[in-house]
Each structure stands twice: as structure tokens, then as C-alpha cells.
Amino acid sequence: MDAGDVISQHEIVIDDKDDVGTLHDKLSVVGSDLLIDTLPGIFSGEIRATAQNEELATFAPPNIKREQEKIDWSQSQQVVYNHIRGLHPWPVAFTTWQGKVFKVYKAIKTNKQSSASPGTVVEIEEEGLSVATGDKILIKLTVVQPAGKKKMLFSDFLRGIGSKMKVGERLGE
Incomplete structure (x- = not known):
């Protein structure tokens, strides 16, 4: 995917809050x-291509498989956070709750720690659901989609069927 000579490039900053959707928008502006x-330099012959080190070329699989979308709670908070960002707005990261798919659109990192097992619900608050990760640092899920429902803020989920969710439950089982 990332191979061949470079004729032009521009570096952009990937912010910690960026996701696939925001990067798509940033890159479409930068790319255009x-x-x-660059086109005038190509047409005039002024641009000289720079060879890349082919040993450093990277390749991406053609499609993300469903099992790759599933959140692995045993991973560190940063890895789980990046997983969620990397699949938003599509195809969307998911876990399971009560044996059903539970999509996670957005999350925020916290500084809170817990000795709970990865995937354990540690706190349920209006603004989000805090879940233990593999490095014992909590991640707060803020935009979710329970099976058969629309995408919603966690606060809306909590006022509905989310009221059945309990501290100590495990996600992803």
C-alpha cells in the first residue's frame, strides 16, 4: 500500500482525539x-521523485474482519482507546453485554485505576461507563449502541435499558 517513489508529501498532526472520520476529513483537505x-511541477517536469526504502513499505489487508472489531479488554487502556478511535465512525468497535453485541463509538481515557479484571464494569455514571483494561487503568465509554437500538450517549442508554447494567458485570463474555 505504501510503496513506490514519493513525488510530494505533507505531514499532519494526529491528535489524541482524532478518529478515522476526523482523519479522513483532515487528509481530504491536505490531499486536495x-x-x-504538486500537479504544476509534474506537468513542467520540475518535480523529482524520491525513492522509498522498499523494505519499510507497509501493506494493509483488503478488509477488516468482524473479529478484528471486537475490543480486547486485556489490552492496555491506550490500545483499547486507539482501537475504538480506529474503527469510528465505521465499522465501529464492539464488545458484548449480556451475550449481545454492544457497539462502542466513543470513549475517553481516565486516570483512574482499578484492580478489577479486564472488561469489568467499575463505575456507572451519567457521562459514561468506566471499564477496567489490561493495565488496570479505566476507560470511560461515552457513546454506545446496544443490540437492536440506535447509537446514543451513555446517559441516554442509562435512562433506558442501561439501568439494568451493574457494577461488577463483565463485558466481552
């Missing part, structure tokens, strides 16, 4: 600007 700036 880069194309407009």
Missing part, C-alpha cells in the same frame, strides 16, 4: 491542497 500544489 497537495494535489493542486
Whole structure:
């Protein structure tokens, strides 16, 4: 995927709050600007391509498989957070709750720690559901979609069927 000579490039900052959707938007603007700036040099022959080290080329699989979308709570908080960001807005990370798919659209990192097993619900608050990760640092789920329902803020979920969720339950089983 990332192979061949480089004719032009531009570096962008990937913010900790970026996800696939925001990166798509950033890159579409940068890409179109880069194309407009680069095409005249290509047509005039002024641009000299720079060879890449082919040993460092990376390849992406053609499609993400369903099992790759599932959250692995045994991973560190940062890995779980990046997993959720990397699948938002599509195809969307998921876990299970009460044996059914429970999609997670957005989450925030916290500084809170817990000795609970990975995937354990540790706190249930209006603004989010705090879940233990593999490095014992909690991650707070803020936008979710329970099976058969629409995507919603956790506060809306909590006022509905989420009221059945209990501290100590395990997600992903």
C-alpha cells in the first residue's frame, strides 16, 4: 500500500482525539491542497521523485474482519482507546453485554485505576461507563449502541435499558 517513489508529501498532526472520520476529513483537505500544489511541477517536469526504502513499505489487508472489531479488554487502556478511535465512525468497535453485541463509538481515557479484571464494569455514571483494561487503568465509554437500538450517549442508554447494567458485570463474555 505504501510503496513506490514519493513525488510530494505533507505531514499532519494526529491528535489524541482524532478518529478515522476526523482523519479522513483532515487528509481530504491536505490531499486536495497537495494535489493542486504538486500537479504544476509534474506537468513542467520540475518535480523529482524520491525513492522509498522498499523494505519499510507497509501493506494493509483488503478488509477488516468482524473479529478484528471486537475490543480486547486485556489490552492496555491506550490500545483499547486507539482501537475504538480506529474503527469510528465505521465499522465501529464492539464488545458484548449480556451475550449481545454492544457497539462502542466513543470513549475517553481516565486516570483512574482499578484492580478489577479486564472488561469489568467499575463505575456507572451519567457521562459514561468506566471499564477496567489490561493495565488496570479505566476507560470511560461515552457513546454506545446496544443490540437492536440506535447509537446514543451513555446517559441516554442509562435512562433506558442501561439501568439494568451493574457494577461488577463483565463485558466481552
